[in-house]
Amino acid sequence: MSGVITEFAPAKINLSLRVGRAREDGYHPLDSLVTFADWGDTITVRDEIALMMSMSGEASEDLIEEENNLVLQAARALQDHAGIDKGAIIHLHKEIPVAAGLGGGSADAAATLRALNQLWELDLDLDELARIGLSIGADVPACVYSRPLRMRGIGEWIELIDNFPAFNAVLVNPGVKVSTGKVFEAFDETEPAELKEAKGRGPNVLDWLSREPNSLERPAMKVQPKIKKALGWLDRQDGVELVRMSGSGASCFAIFEDDADAEKAADAYEKFSVEVGLAGFRDGELIWC
Secondary structure, eight states: OOSEEEEEEEEEEEEEEEEOOOOTTSOOOEEEEEEEEEEEEEEEEEEESSEEEEEESGGGGGGTTOTTOHHHHHHHHHHHHHTOOOEEEEEEEOOSOTTSSSOHHHHHHHHHHHHHHHHTTOOOOHHHHHHHHHTTOTTHHHHHHOSSEEEEETTTEEEEOOSBOOEEEEEEEOSOOOOHHHHHHHHHTTOOOSOOOOOOOOSOHHHHHHTOOBTTHHHHHHHOTHHHHHHHHHHTSTTEEEEEEOTTSSOEEEEESSHHHHHHHHHHOSSEEEEEEEOEEETTEEEOO
């Protein structure tokens, strides 16, 4: 395929996140209900003799010093899997803050796999791309699908979810980066129990979510207290239905009853904020509020 291929890399939102005691290999088992926003990064690829990369967007400034970022790792993993030496110019336009708990790097890697799969005419399906993605990072398989799903294991067990509602939401970040490693260290200090997986959701997703945790929320607030302030601020906004931290933080989200209240909250937050739609799925298609 000649020309230019563009793939959207949406922000990943952990609507719920259960985490258990670390396994013998050091990885933590999890059970997470995930969806994706209508906002994120963009990957553009076109033919070239070798692999090269360029970046734009304010958030990309934090990646300039990384010579082996997840985008290039994804491209090389796909080359190795397919047994080819084709090249490409890969351009990343970055909106998602780095180290924000929104899966930005994983989303970029997944979009790179999808884009180069088309450019190089490999004809691999999403399941195979997800298997390749797991070698890059535990969140990459979910981001390959970029639709409502349940993640288990360390991220390799994916259950795609049908008949899932869409939501109006606001994402905020209190202007701090949080190391995932440090959050898990703080989590391990709580002497966590073995993972207890979530029970069935039932007909009302919001009621179910209100009873579900993000197991990393308290450890993350210990690492970075500004997360607690962000959650408290969101909880005080008009029309809010659910407030939660996403992933390992520091970004938090709130689900709103309508987009007018969501827009008002996004405009009022003094740090990074964006009003988004969170994807639902019905009749074989993504749906939005």
